[in-house]
Amino acid sequence: MPLYFFHLRHGPDPNGLAQDLEGDELAGPEAARDHALAVARDLIARVRLxxxxxxxxxxxxxxxxxxxxxxxxPFSDTVTEEDED
Amino acid sequence: MLSVWVIRNFLLIGDEDSCWDSTPRLSTGEEGSVPQTRQSILRNRLLRAMAPDDFERLQPHLDPIALQLREVVIAPDAPVDELFFLETGMVSISTAHDERRIEVGLIGREGLVGAVPVALDCTTTPHVFFVQLSGEGLSIGRDAFCAAIAESPALRRLLLRYVHTLIVQITQTAYAHASLSLEGRLARWLLMCHDRSDSDELVLTHEFLSMMLGVQRAGVTLAIQNLEGAGRIRAKRRRIEVLDRGKLLALTNGSYGTPEAEYARLIEGA
Structure with a gap:
């Protein structure tokens, strides 16, 4: 399975990108997008930074x-997609 | 024999963090005689803190063991037949749910794995105890250990005091989970890990920290970036170097230090 890296953009400058060096194996682009949304939802719901x-x-x-x-x-896609359900 | 389970969703580095090679050998027996473990060369703080005659009670029953990364040393709901004094490396106490395994306690060379169920006379524990940093230790059978604490009130007191410090640590973990930002929780965890390590450089992946702290890896990566930006740590691939403990401590909001002070006061008489 291909390896995808999920870099987290949280600000406009070069320091505003948290580089993912480890990656996740996922079946394809669709699975990668689903994974990104699932991670985003969990971060929004549970993590204070x-x-x-x-x-x-x-x-x-x-x-x-x-x-x-x-x-x-974009993390905002988590809302849009849920509203469409 | 220890049962070895491969923990689900547990992705970690290989053997490069093994403490096995760099550690002084535990047995110092003369050639041809039965090797004996001397109290003075040990690194386990409980074994060092106990009275010499209490150590002598345990000594014939202590067996050197290697602790392999990811090895489950006490499985949930399985009889606790052996206890482990850690010399190097670390063992994690975690919740044992499949969905999300979260670390609630940490045991290193200050500790005895299995102390709580044995001291409290319970056959099993619902938690899982697994090796999160490979190293070595001394195992002792439950029956031999229980016979020794039945004989020695001082040894029993030491055990119960250790159990107290572990409960305080777990309580502080609950406080940290409830009240701190992820940066604060990570800072606390790094301090605890650093206390139990011989090096300023801790070998850990973000995936591993993600499991320990119970958050998505992306969150851990961001928290590490933030700690690094403030000069508290230096992050490299698979490694985190602790640069400034004082700056890490400032983030922990009192969640670090209480169990450590209790340990020093009650076990080591500081």
Whole structure:
């Protein structure tokens, strides 16, 4: 299975990106997006961090093993998708 | 023999953090004689703190063992037949639910794995005790250990005092979970890990910390970045170097230090 890296963008400057060096093996882009949304939901619901004032301003920048950007998943998508259900 | 379980969802580094090679050997017997473990060369703080005659009670029953990463030393709801004095490495006490395994307590060279169920006369425990940093220790059978504490009120008192410090630690973990930001909880955990390590450099992956702290890896990565930005730690791939304990302590809001002080006061008479 391909390895995807979920870098967390929480601010505009270079320090505003938390690099994921470990990655997760997932079946494909759709599974990677589902994973990003599930992680985002869990962070929004359960985690309080000084570094993040508002989870909804955060975005996952998802790259493949070659370091190419595959997709971006804004945390706000967790709300949109749930509303559509 | 220890049962070895591979813990589900438990992704960790290989053997590079093994403490096995760097540790002084425990047995110092003369060639041809039965090896004996000397109290003075041990690193386990409980064994060092006990009276020499109490150590002599235990000594014939102590067997050196290696603790392998991820090894389950006490399984949930299984009889606790052996206890383990840790010399190096660390054992985690965790909730044993499949969905989310969260660490509630930490035992290193200050401790005795299995002390709580045995001291409180319970056959089993619902929690899981597994090796989170490989190392070595001394095992002792439950029956031999219980016979020794039945003979020696001082040894029983030492055991019960240790159980008290562990309860205080777990209580402080509950407080940290309820009241601290993730940066604060991570800072506390790093201090506790550092106390039980021989090096300023701790070998751990973000995935591992994610499990220990019960949060998504992305949250851990962000918290590490934040601690690093303030000069408290230096993060490398699979490694975290503790740079400034004082700055870490400032984040813990009193959740670190109480069990440590209780231990020093009650066990070591500080």
């Amino acid at each position: 000084h570094a993040v004032r508002d989870w909804f301003s955060c975005t996952f920048e998802v790259t493949d093993e070659g370091g190419h950007l595959v997709m971006t998943v």
